[in-house]
Amino acid sequence: MPELPEVETIRRDLEKKIAGQKIKSAGILATKSVHNKSVEFLKFLVGNNFSHIERRGKLLMFALKKVGKYAFMLVHLKMTGQLIYRHKKQILAGGHSQTAMDTTVPNKFTRVIFTFSDGGQLFFNDLRRFGYLKLVSKEEKEKIVKNNFGIEPLTPDYTLEAFEKLFKKRQTNVKALLLNQKLISGIGNIYADEACFDARILPFRKVSSLTKEEIRKLFSVIEHVLKLSIKHRGTTFNNYVDSDGNTGSHISFLNVYGRAGEKCKKCKSIILKNKHAGRGTHYCVKCQK
DNA sequence: GTGTTTGTTATCAA
DNA sequence: CTTGATAACAAACA
Numbered sequence: 001m002p003e004l005p006e007v008e009t010i011r012r013d014l015e016k017k018i019a020g021q022k023i024k025s026a027g028i029l030a031t032k033s034v035h036n037k038s039v040e041f042l043k044f045l046v047g048n049n050f051s052h053i054e055r056r057g058k059l060l061m062f063a064l065k066k067v068g069k070y071a072f073m074l075v076h077l078k079m080t081g082q083l084i085y086r087h088k089k090q091i092l093a094g095g096h097s098q099t100a101m102d103t104t105v106p107n108k109f110t111r112v113i114f115t116f117s118d119g120g121q122l123f124f125n126d127l128r129r130f131g132y133l134k135l136v137s138k139e140e141k142e143k144i145v146k147n148n149f150g151i152e153p154l155t156p157d158y159t160l161e162a163f164e165k166l167f168k169k170r171q172t173n174v175k176a177l178l179l180n181q182k183l184i185s186g187i188g189n190i191y192a193d194e195a196c197f198d199a200r201i202l203p204f205r206k207v208s209s210l211t212k213e214e215i216r217k218l219f220s221v222i223e224h225v226l227k228l229s230i231k232h233r234g235t236t237f238n239n240y241v242d243s244d245g246n247t248g249s250h251i252s253f254l255n256v257y258g259r260a261g262e263k264c265k266k267c268k269s270i271i272l273k274n275k276h277a278g279r280g281t282h283y284c285v286k287c288q289k
Numbered sequence: 290g291t292g293t294t295t296g297t298t299a300t301c302a303a
Numbered sequence: 304c305t306t307g308a309t310a311a312c313a314a315a316c317a
Contacts, residue, residue, distance in 0.1 A: 127313090148297095172306080
């Protein structure tokens with residue numbers, strides 16, 4: 001479940017490793033994972049290189065050095081996608097890994113492989129095959145960004161004024177608002193629940209019931225929890241690993257997510273879990289109002 | 290065999 | 304057109 005902090009961790013690390021490296025060869029092991037025709041995808045990328053990597057919400061956008069029909073390779077990890085990089089000497093005889101957390105690559109969940117001129121390799125693994133790689137033109141990329149993403153946290157876009165606007169004339173609940181990428185991007189189930197706990201707000205409250213002060217608090221804790229998680233290199237709950245195949249350590253800082261039935265770290269009440277906005281939702285009924 | 294896990298989209302309704 | 308709620312998707316695990 002890579003969300004903003006996990007995807008940003010991958011972006012930062014991977015950019016250092018592959019920027020400017022010539023793509024010597026590439027292979028598609030699962031055509032479903034590539035949203036272009038295989039031959040065209042491979043033809044356009046081999047001999048090209050990634051100049052830098054951008055991110056919007058949970059979407060990675062690899063900028064291509066040689067621009068033609070296409071200018072970017074979009075990568076969405078969805079629930080179980082991984083991008084693992086290995087230097088030449090790290091590459092072992094793989095292919096026998098039977099679990100998604102065994103980061104020997106390639107393994108049975110490897111869907112796409114890039115090999116660079118220096119011998120390094122990038123592996124796109126995806127157990128559930130929800131994720132994808134897609135070549136798009138500059139215009140398509142801009143259209144996708146414009147149409148699908150709301151306020152981006154950790155950028156100058158993220159202002160209290162813009163955030164407050166989201167709460168005006170809306171009938172939905174707080175959890176659904178936070179998960180809606182078209183309103184605010186990058187937050188998934190883990191950080192939605194954590195942000196609500198940190199702001200002491202029950203996630204199923206109608207957004208219209210929040211006071212100005214509660215909105216302000218939510219605004220500030222979102223920024224805080226995302227930054228803190230990036231510092232911890234993300235949350236590994238199930239499947240997430242960074243581009244070295246290592247887990248993130250933020251899980252031990254989670255207050256509610258994944259802690260149903262356990263004691264609240266603040267007040268010792270039992271953390272509850274119910275379904276809201278179609279997702280498992282964790283909260284402390286004593287700390288959150 | 291059943292229920293659960295989630296990011297996103299499709300679909301339907303108001 | 305906008306908003307919102309829900310199902311669907313995939314695959315593994317308890």
